[in-house]
Amino acid sequence: MTKSQNTRTAGNTADVVILGAGPAGLLLANLLHREGIDCAVLERATPVHIRTRARAGFLAANTVRILDRHGLSGNLHRDGRLHGSCEFRTDDGHFRLDYAGLGLREQHTVYPQQDLVGDLLDQYLDAGGRVHFETEALAVHGIDGPRPTVTVRTPDGGGTRSGGGDTNGTAEWTARYVAGCDGRYGASRRSLPPTARHHRRDHGVSWLGLIAEAPPSLDAVGYALHGRGFAGHMARTPQVTRYYLQCERGTRAGELPEERIWDELDTRMRAPEHGPLHRGRILQRAVVDLESDVVEPLRHGSLLLAGxxxxxxxxxxxxxxNLAVLEAELLARALVDDLAHGDGRALERYSAEALERVWRAQEFSHWMVQLLHARPGPSDDESFFHESIRRARISSLRTSRSHQDWFAENYVGI
Known part of the structure; x- marks a missing residue:
């Protein structure tokens, strides 16, 4: 059997069924498997998709420490690159923060998320772990009881339901716990009870996210604050760069021609002052509406959420x-204590401990959104007030060492 193929066992049962093969799900699976906890990962996509889907690329120092601690760094130290600078370009000039020498003096490691996912998947499969691709979780049932079930759909209707695959192409998995690592729109969220609290914030801002086959144009993360909207530059590899371009809500990803995109990036990144960007073929593009949400609590009986x-x-x-990795480690420790040692205290604390870190990360992310974007909507007194506050924050970040230390600590850490 080659890597990334589904593994099969008799009967669809496991102590822990993990929904989703992203960073949270695969790290959790690795940590449980090595402690002898029977687990299985169910992933709706194909292995090719999860290995190539471009997502985040900046790993915090603590994330790297977690991966190192468990021997799961994979190729990160060989192929990743340390990064410790960001540059702000504004109407009032530009300045650079070498955050690696500020705050806690920590750096990011630039390593594409799809490469991290591939490393974690390979290590899990090499150790004999179970992964079922193209297996879509539809719903989680019985979370208030001792043996929850997960209804899934597979291409061939494989699995067991009362001794065999269902004629409708569905099957059931039975577990002691279900770890929901399947994202915002996955079955775990759809299966939450009415008592779950959902806290949401729409920031009113949209980005056109781009992956370009072009070398980085500056040796720092670039944040450009411009009257036409925000633009961002983030290196991924020596050959590939991610860009963000603020766009109107409702923009379709494919509606702007490449030349216009590059011209707009040049304008907002202030090419006349700093030099034109290295252009190349745009490999991927997607529109992202900047939103935030948090579910409380993260445990509902036998269903636990992460990522x-x-x-x-x-x-x-x-x-x-970075939050996904941190939460997965917390959850793994708690599940091992409960299933291997009969000690459920850490599992009782999991939600509160994870949410403390989640809200701190949300606070800084919200601060960054306000820093990088003008207030959406018509120009009025409230917009002028917001813009004046934003300029004051930028000025303080440019000149205040204590503000720079605070920024560095929160920018790299959680």
């Missing part, structure tokens, strides 16, 4: 994958 299923965070501060 984007626990809370969605705007990409403005690169916290999503």
């Amino acid at each position: 984007d299923a626990a809370g969605l965070i705007s990409p403005a501060a690169a916290k999503g994958a």
Whole structure:
């Protein structure tokens, strides 16, 4: 059997059924499997899709420590690049923060999320872990009881339901716990009871996210604040760069021609002053509406949430994958204590401990959204007030060492 193929066992049962093969689900699976906890990962997509889907790329220092601690760094230290600078370009000039020398003096490691997912998947499969691709979780049932079930759909209707596959192409998995790591729109969220609280914030801002086959144009993360809207530059590899371009809500990803996109990026990144961007073929594009949400609590009986299923965070501060890794480690420890040692105290604390970190990350992400964007809507007194506050924040970040230390600590950490 080659890597990334589904593994099969007799009967669809596991101590922990993990929904989703992203950073949270795969890290959790690795940590449980090595402790002898029987687990299985159910993923709706194909292995090719999860290995190539471009997402985040900045790993916090603590994320790297977690991966190192468990021997799950994969190719990160070989192929990743340390990064410790960001540059702000505004109407009042530009300045650079070398955050690696500020605050806690920590850096990011630039390593595309799809590469991290591939590393975690390979390590899990090499250790004999179970992954079922193209297996879509539809609903989680019985979370108030001792043996919850997950209804799934597979291409061939495989699995067991009362001794065999269902004629409608569905099957059931039975577990002791279900770990919902399947994102904002997955079955775990759809299966939450009415007592779950959903906290949402629409920031009123949209980005056109781009992956360009072009080398980075500056050796720092670039944040451009412009009257036409925000633009961002984030290196991924020596050959590939991610860009963000603020756009109107409702913009379709494919409606702007490439030349116009590059011209707009040049304008907002102030090419006449700093030099034109390295242009190249745009490989991927998607429109992202900047929204944030948090579910409370993160435990509902036998169903536990982690990653984007626990809370969605705007990409403005690169916290999503880092929160997912942190939550997965917390949850793994708690499940091992409960299933291997009969000690459920850590599981009782999981939600509160994870949410403390989630809300701190949300606070900084919200601060970044306000820093980078003019207030959406018509120009009025309230918009002028918001813009004046924003300029004051930028000025303070440019000149105040204590503000720079605070920024660095929160920018890299959680």
